[in-house]
Amino acid sequence: MPGRTSHHRFTTRADGDLAVGAVGVAGRRSALVDLPWTWLDQVHGADVVTVTRPGEHAGAAADAAVTAVPGAVVAVQAADCAPVVLLAEGAVGVVHAGWRGLVAGVLPAAVGAMRALGADRVQGLLGPCIHAGCYEFGEADLAEVATGLGAAVVGRTASGAPGMDVPAAVRACLAGVDVSLDTSSSTCTACRPDALWSHRARADSGRQAALAWLT
Numbered sequence: 001m002p003g004r005t006s007h008h009r010f011t012t013r014a015d016g017d018l019a020v021g022a023v024g025v026a027g028r029r030s031a032l033v034d035l036p037w038t039w040l041d042q043v044h045g046a047d048v049v050t051v052t053r054p055g056e057h058a059g060a061a062a063d064a065a066v067t068a069v070p071g072a073v074v075a076v077q078a079a080d081c082a083p084v085v086l087l088a089e090g091a092v093g094v095v096h097a098g099w100r101g102l103v104a105g106v107l108p109a110a111v112g113a114m115r116a117l118g119a120d121r122v123q124g125l126l127g128p129c130i131h132a133g134c135y136e137f138g139e140a141d142l143a144e145v146a147t148g149l150g151a152a153v154v155g156r157t158a159s160g161a162p163g164m165d166v167p168a169a170v171r172a173c174l175a176g177v178d179v180s181l182d183t184s185s186s187t188c189t190a191c192r193p194d195a196l197w198s199h200r201a202r203a204d205s206g207r208q209a210a211l212a213w214l215t
């Protein structure tokens with residue numbers, strides 16, 4: 001779609017708590033981008049909503065949203081799970097991907113929904129999420145996840161225990177559908193209490209968001 005510009009943003013604690021149901025969250029959303037938002041009631045599954053008018057499907061039980069409509073913000077919230085932005089000519093998407101969603105196939109599902117909107121060259125961007133060094137995982141559980149997602153997900157924590165490598169898992173899932181991943185915005189949520197919320201490391205209830213929209 002010539003003439004359309006894609007925008008995206010990964011928020012930090014400085015932007016305020018964007019958790020669904022947080023007091024004052026509606027005002028913080030419009031302060032960030034003053035357009036109708038489609039935020040999601042995330043369930044760690046693989047369902048994707050396609051937004052055909054601004055604000056459509058707000059509050060839907062899903063873990064990804066895509067749109068080709070200008071003026072519609074699509075957003076996911078996370079505090080260790082991976083927030084992923086998908087960008088293409090004339091379409092944008094966001095994905096909430098924890099290990100269960102990754103295994104369920106939420107990333108290929110979201111890329112498929114982008115392609116159904118006519119997007120051919122899709123690019124992925126990874127936001128802040130927990131990294132292997134801080135994400136201890138049971139050895140048997142990790143082996144099971146690796147069966148579905150590949151050996152790249154097997155990492156080590158800083159103390160040498162088995163750790164799940166979420167950025168590597170996101171990369172592998174996207175590579176499987178011919179999408180490359182930029183990880184330069186992905187700092188570790190657990191390592192940065194000054195800037196980011198972490199559910200695992202600090203039991204934080206706050207959430208940062210990933211948002212994308214077209215104008």
Ligand SMILES: [Zn+2]
Pocket residue numbers: 131133134188189190191
């Ligand atoms: Zn860390």
